[in-house]
Amino acid sequence: xxxxxxxxxxxxxxxxxxxxxxxxxxxxxxxxxxxxxxxxxxxxxxxxxxxxxxxxxxxxxxxxxxxxxxxxxxxxxxxxxxxxxxxxxxxxxxxxxxxxxxxxxxxxxxxxxxxxxxxxxxxxxxxxxxxxxxxxxxxxxxxxxx
Amino acid sequence: xxxxxxxxxxxxxxxxxxxxxxxxxxxxxxxxxxxxxxxxxxxxxxxxxxxxxxxxxxxxxxxxxxxxxxxxxxxxxxxxxxxxxxxxxxxxxxxxxxxxxxxxxxxxxxxxxxxxxxxxxxxxxxxxxxxxxxxxxxxxxxxxxxxxxxxxxxxxxxxxxxxxxxxxxxxxxxxxxxxxxxxxxxxxxxxxxxxxxxxxxxxxxxxxxxxxxxxxxxxxxxxxxxxxxxxxxxxxxxxxxxxxxxxxxxxxxxxxxxxxxxxxxxxxxxxxxxxxxxxxxxxxxxxxxxxxxxxxxxxxxxxxxxx
Numbered sequence: 001x002x003x004x005x006x007x008x009x010x011x012x013x014x015x016x017x018x019x020x021x022x023x024x025x026x027x028x029x030x031x032x033x034x035x036x037x038x039x040x041x042x043x044x045x046x047x048x049x050x051x052x053x054x055x056x057x058x059x060x061x062x063x064x065x066x067x068x069x070x071x072x073x074x075x076x077x078x079x080x081x082x083x084x085x086x087x088x089x090x091x092x093x094x095x096x097x098x099x100x101x102x103x104x105x106x107x108x109x110x111x112x113x114x115x116x117x118x119x120x121x122x123x124x125x126x127x128x129x130x131x132x133x134x135x136x137x138x139x140x141x142x143x144x145x146x
Numbered sequence: 147x148x149x150x151x152x153x154x155x156x157x158x159x160x161x162x163x164x165x166x167x168x169x170x171x172x173x174x175x176x177x178x179x180x181x182x183x184x185x186x187x188x189x190x191x192x193x194x195x196x197x198x199x200x201x202x203x204x205x206x207x208x209x210x211x212x213x214x215x216x217x218x219x220x221x222x223x224x225x226x227x228x229x230x231x232x233x234x235x236x237x238x239x240x241x242x243x244x245x246x247x248x249x250x251x252x253x254x255x256x257x258x259x260x261x262x263x264x265x266x267x268x269x270x271x272x273x274x275x276x277x278x279x280x281x282x283x284x285x286x287x288x289x290x291x292x293x294x295x296x297x298x299x300x301x302x303x304x305x306x307x308x309x310x311x312x313x314x315x316x317x318x319x320x321x322x323x324x325x326x327x328x329x330x331x332x333x334x335x336x337x338x339x340x341x342x343x344x345x346x347x348x349x350x351x352x353x354x355x356x357x358x359x360x361x362x363x364x365x366x367x368x369x370x371x372x373x374x375x376x377x378x379x380x381x382x383x384x385x386x387x388x389x390x391x392x393x394x395x396x397x398x399x400x401x402x403x404x405x406x407x408x409x410x411x412x413x414x415x416x417x418x419x420x421x422x423x424x425x426x427x428x429x430x431x432x433x434x435x436x437x438x439x440x441x442x443x444x445x446x447x448x449x450x451x452x453x
Contacts, residue, residue: 026320030313041308043211044315046323049204060376061208062369064218065362065428068421094413094424107421112408112428113366119202139206143214145262145308146221 025050028076029138036072036105040142048138051122053080059118059139063110068144071106073097073120076135080125084139087117207373207380209335211315212251213308215342216258219349222359226263230345231256232452234275243283244386247330248451250279250318251337258311259345266301273297273314280318283330288317329384332377336390337451339374343367344448347441355437364440365430368401393447400440405431 025048034042049057063069075082081102086095094116097103118139210218232252240246257272277289293310300306322331346364355361374394381387408428415422 023324026316026324029320030316034316041213041217042312042316043214044312044319045208045211046316046320047206047208048320051203056202057204057206058202059206059208060373062210062366062373064210064366067218067221088411089408090410092411094411095422107419108413108424109421110424110426112426113369114408114411114424114426115369115372141208141214143217145217 025136025138028136029140032076033072033074033104033138033140036074037070037140037142040068040070040107040144043141043143045141046138047140048136050134051075051079051120051137052134053122054124056119056121057137057139058120060115061118061141062113062115063108065110065113067146068107068109070142071108071118072104072140072142073118073137074104075122075137079122079135079137081123082137083121083123085119087119089115207377209339209370209373209377210342211312211335212255212258212338212342213312213315215255215338216262218363219259219342219346219360220262222346222363224346224349224360226259226265227345227349228260228265228268230348231260231268231272232341234271236452237275237278240279240282243330244333244389245451246279246282247333247386248337250276250283251334251339252341252448252451253279254311254315254318254334255338255341255345261307261311264304269307270294270297270301276314283322284325285318285321288321289314329381329387332381333386333390335377336374336394339367339370340444340448340451343444347444350437350441355432355434361432361437362430364437365404365406365432368404368406371397371401393450397440397443397447400436400443403432403436403439407431 026046029046029048047059051057071084071086073082073084082104083102084097084106085093086106086108087093095106095108097106100106120137120139122135122137232249234253237249237253240249253272253276257269257276260268260272273289273294277294280288293314297307297310300310318334319331322328322334343364346360350358350360350364375391375398378387378391378394382391406428407430409426411424411426413422413424
């Protein structure tokens with residue numbers, strides 16, 4: 001009976017954990033990543049994932065001409081600095097934060113509307129504690145009102 | 147010792163199970179990229195980059211949010227016309243998940259549009275309509291009474307209003323995604339996107355399409371249409387998405403007739419402002435006939451959504 005009780009508790013805990021981790025991810029995105037967008041206006045879209053060291057995510061978005069944009073990419077404190085690249089449809093790298101000391105933001109304006117890809121990676125870093133499993137990585141966009 | 151052995155095996159199993167659940171819960175739309183072309187033109191890709199694309203754990207397709215859509219319309223010279231918005235009195239007609247999700251997107255776009263034109267009372271009414279849709283979908287706390295009160299208290303503070311709207315959009319989207327309902331989240335986005343196109347095409351009306359900024363913004367949506375299709379394809383197991391794909395795919399025939407050509411992008415950083423200018427040129431090729439065809443399809447689609 002006691003064992004059944006323990007199993008039930010474990011199963012219930014396991015069922016709740018993904019929701020809890022996701023909720024933490026949203027909270028992190030809102031409190032940390034969104035703040036980085038100021039003074040740009042957050043567009044409201046939410047893109048976040050739990051990534052582990054060495055994992056990558058990509059986001060496709062159309063950016064419109066004559067609009068000022070800010071990209072904010074950030075990872076939770078448990079993770080090393082997040083690397084991101086902005087790539088055009090000809091697969092040219094337009095920006096990489098690797099050469100900018102892993103800056104979390106990039107401001108840009110397009111002369112013509114374009115489809116771009118944001119490539120995000122949690123770099124593998126030597127000397128990381130072994131207990132790092134994963135963390136939240138969020139990609140957010142802001143714009144300036146004209 | 148016996149106790150230690152008894153515990154160690156389940157702990158390892160639980161750890162593996164736990165990791166599996168965490169990843170499954172957070173990456174419901176996990177996909178592997180095929181390294182496909184995503185633009186208008188393509189050139190050879192470096193092997194390193196190709197390798198990166200092939201190993202991405204998660205792929206997002208981002209549509210212009212209701213707030214961005216409203217901003218794009220305003221910056222293209224749109225004027226405010228309340229008659230184009232979906233009347234809030236229709237809110238009680240929406241009782242299925244499909245109609246509530248579509249009209250959550252539609253009302254949020256209308257709310258954003260009204261707010262950007264400082265239509266304070268209308269903004270509150272549309273926030274309430276959006277709340278009704280969110281409540282119906284069981285989106286807890288995305289729009290609560292505090293949100294409405296905050297909106298009322300700050301009705302003359304543009305920055306706070308924008309923040310409230312963006313937070314509302316984010317909360318709705320994240321709640322549906324976290325609640326294992328990404329299909330409904332995609333339907334909300336498509337509803338909002340179509341509403342933006344509906345308002346824009348109506349505002350163009352009978353005006354000439356040449357050198358018309360609003361027409362250019364509408365044509366630009368061909369570039370977002372690809373992400374609409376990808377987003378829906380990611381959720382094509384959902385019956386409401388299957389039905390929506392049938393409606394949306396009809397637009398493809400018309401968007402395919404519009405030609406957009408862009409030149410190579412040159413990134414020019416401005417050290418002083420810290421803003422990088424992505425220099426390039428584009429040309430669009432659209433006839434009045436094609437524009438009318440697109441307008442008619444958008445109107446029919448939007449009518450279907452709000453009925």
